Amino acid sequence: MTIIAGARPNFMKIAPIIHTLDEEISKGVNINYRLVHTGQHYDNNMSGSFFEQLQIPEPDVNLNCDGGSHAQQTASIMLRFEDELLANPADLVIVVGDVTSTMACAVVAQKLHTKVAHIEAGIRSEDWSMPEEINRLITDSITNYFFTTSKKANENLISNGVDKNSIFFVGNTMIDTLLKYRSSFFAPKIWNELTLAPKEYIVMTMHRPANVDEEVQLKLMINGIMQNSRELPIIFPVHPRTARILKELQINHPRLHTTEPLSYFEFNYLVENAKAIITDSGGITEEASIMNIPCMTLRNNTERPETISLGTNVLVGTNPDQLKKYFDLLFKGDWKKGQPIPKWDGKTSERIIKVLVDLYK
Known part of the structure; x- marks a missing residue:
């Protein structure tokens, strides 16, 4: 499988997935991955330091698609990721969140007949002035496996015609990272x-x-x-x-x-x-x-x-x-207190990898 990271929020979301994959591989599970960094964020504090702090391995490739307008960056990512995926075919491309890299790489994968898993699928603001909302809509319209953070996200996908058997309510990988590294x-x-x-x-x-x-x-x-x-x-x-x-x-x-x-x-x-x-x-x-x-x-x-x-x-x-x-x-001092949010418990990545291992047995 190929895992895509491009911008700051992606790194928090992929870190626990990579850690869980490495654990499964160490147990002898027949699965491997390639990490692709699109380079969408290029400030060291907005990308580079995350690899060290979150114990993510150096990416197998950096596509260096930084800068430019939305259209320019999308085109750059698509062109370079197409070459990458042709040179290193995968059974599955994993995209996370809602940044430009998420949408662009999902489109390339599907056009090369490669299945797509979207982590954090189904969330909606209903605000089309936000570039992220357009990225979400496009990505979810061509995704094969939908991993969601909430029941509301499930409902959004089902209302858009997604087969409920392709939806997996697993929780929030960003919270996995928060809880693991809080100390x-x-x-x-x-x-x-x-x-x-x-x-x-x-x-x-x-x-x-x-x-x-x-x-x-x-x-x-x-x-x-x-x-x-x-x-x-x-x-x-x-x-x-x-x-x-x-x-x-x-x-x-x-x-x-x-x-x-x-x-x-x-x-x-x-x-x-x-x-x-x-x-x-x-x-x-x-x-x-x-x-x-x-x-x-x-x-x-x-x-x-x-x-x-x-x-x-x-x-x-x-x-x-x-x-x-x-x-x-x-x-x-009257601010409301937070309550437990279902499945935001630090175990989301384990649930995701279990689903993927079962799918690709």
Whole structure:
């Protein structure tokens, strides 16, 4: 089989799969894999350090498909992955999540008559302005085996006509990684530089176009966060594209502290010790919910409704005027507590590999 990794969230999701595969291979199970890194993310802290921290082997090949527009990157990945798969045929291509690499490699595999397994299949935001939603729809329309994180994802797939016998509700591999490495998290440099203390700062991430590409919207949102966060420092690990925009807009606040993208261990150390998280990332809402950290999502929708119904996440929306009521709730100490989310138990990768081994006996 061939396993695809391309962007930051992919690495957290493939790590436990690789570890479980290696365990099965050591027991004599007749299965092998090839790891393909598309190179979609190329900042070392957004890709390279993950291989070391999460104990993932160096990829068998890096396609180096970084940069460019969505169309350019998709074309680059498809062209280079086609050559890779022709040179190294596989019985199955495993794709994870919803990034460009996921969709592009799934299309190439099917056109070369290779079956596709999609891990984290079936999640939907119903927001077609998000590139990730388009990637999900395309990938799930041509997938053979669907591994889901929730019963809602199962329902989405069945409503789209997917045979329920091809759907496997297994849980969330990203939570496998979180639980395995939680004791290894460590403080980034900014922790000591700012003399941070547990529950006395807020972590913020923003990268979605709806929040960062509109200059007026970005300024209003950051101003709203600063006005309502009392005296707490705001720690903002900045995505490269967001950093460029902030610099152009000359956005500066004494309590707003930007930093370069952090490694997985460093970032989650900040999350685990934060008073709250403000984000527009779906994956971070999952991690915050498991670590029971209050989380405000700056979006009008989410593809991960379980983080709201069972987790610590709330949808604030994209109107900065909505921030005050959620900050008031936070500072009153009345934030909801996270509840157990079915099958987010650290054993998802074991369930996935068991299904695959049974399928390919």
